[in-house]
Amino acid sequence: MRLCTLRPHVRRTWTVELRPQRGGPMLYCPLCTSDGHALLAPAAQPAVLAHLAQHARHEPLPAHLRTCQCHERGCRWHPRHRGCAGPVLLVLTRERGGRLWRLSDICTACASATPGSAVVPDVSPTPPSAKPATSPPKARRARVPRGARPELRVRDMLSYLAAALPWPVSAEARLIALQCALRASAPGLAVIHAGLLRAMRLAHSPAPWNELEQARWLCLLPDHLSLQRPGGVAVRLLDAAVHYQEPARRDRLHAAGWAMRVVTQPELRALPAEARLTALTLTAHHYSGTGWCTSVETDRLLRTCALDRSRLAAALDLLVAVKAIATWTVDPTTEDLHWEPPPGSAFPAHEVS
Template sequence: MRLRAPWPATPRAWTVELRSHTGGLVLVCQRCPHGGGPVTASSARAAALTHLARHARSDTLPLHLRICQCRERGCRWHGRHRGCAGPVRLLLAGEHGGRVWRLADTCTACAAATAHAAVVPDTALLAPRPSPPATSRRRRRPSEPDGRARVREMLSYLAAALPAGASAAARLIALQCALRMNASMQVRLPLGLLRGLRLGATLNPWRELEQARWLRRIPDRAADEVAAVLLDAALLGQAPARTDRRRAADWALRGSCPSRAGVLGPLPQLMSVYLAAHSQSETGHGLNEADRTAHECGIQPAELPHALEQLATAGLLDSWRIASDTEDLHWILGLRSEGEPRVR
């Protein structure tokens, strides 16, 4: 007799919908019996993601009991592929132009086949800790940061939080803002840092993020900086110590190789930091799904080979190939941005 794994009491799949309502929008959750609450257009996306994260934190389940919810529903959330495989992770997916958001346990194979989706790292679901009283506040000792891991997780989150058509320049700015914001979700980026990204004082990426209602610039600030307040409240659940995040932001700045990739434009810079974040630090070898790489860099899969060839020509990649059978992208990074060779 074949044994069947027990079905979890609470299926780990949650969906919220933003519906038009008199005077604005209303958040409707299929799991909450008391109806949805009104939200403003500027905070709708953040409210939806925060609501989903609250469900995921409360409906916990040991990893060995979690199963692919997509499979249980006949894999209707994506196109056909070879079947479920790989570890089960939480996948955030947006549908209908951001009107519907879904968070569900999904296997690695189904996650790679799902459009407009990103894997949510476990650290994103940590509830923000309440601030201690001012009288007993002590300086937090930062943990030993892994800038590569923090940048990798944030790029995956931004792939779902930002519109699919967001430019590479907007994604580079969003990455720096998300990693450098303070507890009040405000951030100030010096113009020198933006010049380091080869973006200077151009305002087009900032306008993109404002139109996406992801941030709002603060007017009348110092002439040598751009200040903004972030509107994506779900970012608060992803924040470790601010010192750790700032170090990760500095790592991302170096990983984008602006001295070489910046000459080619924002997209090679974004891909440079993305590939560096997904590579082994000792060897520079990397492996990732080609479709996922393209999605999280904001381009179409057909554009990926050309972008990779640009990086190879600039010396930022030693080699790359897309396997014809698995469609996995394999690469080896070139020399480090500081000019030091990797250990091989």
Template structure:
């Protein structure tokens, strides 16, 4: 009598079958390491682009083209490693959340997050949830800007009214402002940022954009200065065949080619930003105040007309210093565009109430 659990005896025939049976292969789960990092290292002849995912593909770049080369390299990784949405996970959580301060946990949709470290020496593009993206410093969500593929309809089918896809115009403008704050050089002027916002939202699938002169006149961007500034930053290249009625350019920042929304939705967002930058009673307020008005409108609750953001984030998106924002907000309050504003010195949070965003008008603007 053997004490303990009874053991199952195996006959000679069964044992022979088990020994000669073919080995069963385990079903492996595919890994989804959607996190790419590039580093710009000093070199006697300039800078060298080093990628941690492809160490043998580094090359020498100039200081002027370093930012554009880093973003282009990251975008190529993202476009060559497409993963279905239901398989994408928050990569910073997979790495123990070492890219941002601790918080209560991952939450929200998974989006591409562009982060900058060490003053622009290190750039990272990764999948991150909404909570981790908000907690990451010097980072911006890459907006969904690529055109969607719609299934062909039968020729005899009645054409239905098209419904917007993805987030609304206000959310799309807010995300694009956050992305441009990280993608454009720190010293980019407010006029160049206004122009970049319209170009990023109005470009087509081949990254070309045509801006009518009427749009440029509405933004008061008739001078060639903002175009030359974005060309020096290697963010776009103007086409030589521009006509008198429009300006044509090609965008060089392929990172803005995101995931799935259609171009008509982005054009509606561009029109929303155009209307927000020229509210009634604004008059000639200049590019900085125009950009500030767009930022405030994009971060304002359409139901209440109230908004909340961090002072440093608004200053970075507007291309100015945080110490200049109080005077700028006072000027907007004197013109009547901002009803009231308040800055919390302890947390750095900025609260405001906008006059031009009444609930009914805001709901109509967001729904368009």
């Protein structure tokens, strides 16, 4: 007699479609209901991200069981490349001008080749209904061991923000959003201190915060909820995908501090935010996960920094002028951007082990 174990299938690809209607877009999810959900136009993208994040939280799968869903479908989501390689990531993809959104497990190679894709900070496998009060005190205080380097965490978060935030959102707002996402607690609360904002040259204008509010990515909390930290800004993040991040918050704070130190280097402080965000993105991509590299896909850099080619070139020229990088070129065949650190520099700056 043959014995077999039946394991229920766990879905690791979720798709949501936004269909334009006269009264506002309709959200259609083939897994939930045949009837769509009416949305207000400004709230459409946050609703899509929250819906996909809810599916991912409710259908967790251990990392060693996750496979590249793109490969299982014949790699039809991207142009041909050399094949699957690298760790399996949770990837958000935007297609058809924002009408179709897909969240799926994809290997690193396929994710890099997929247009309009961004790595999503992994969602917590712990069900929301779990009761931590029943755990022993030592288990509640146990810290998840440090895994990926802070460069990789910052790179993945910048990639995700490229998809989660509308294109017009400025570099100043993206730098603030990065700090909020990495410093947020599990309920999505974050306090950004005035000293950090001053160090990043972002303390004197409410415009970046207004941009993030208008994009419905966060909401500012009243002063009395600022946890009694004078001069700080308290926010609640409305992006569901960053509420349940792994790993432990202490590791994310480590990555946030690394990002802050990079953009506050003496040679970068006086530069516009676009140049500082470009420098941070290059520095985060300098560590590839398997070694050091000085190249990145130009399209990915443009999406991450929300720049067109002329503004990106201007930002790179500024980095050359202050000797943050030595040179930069774009390969005419692959369209990859290559740069060189200045001679004698410890690149990436302020590296943290």
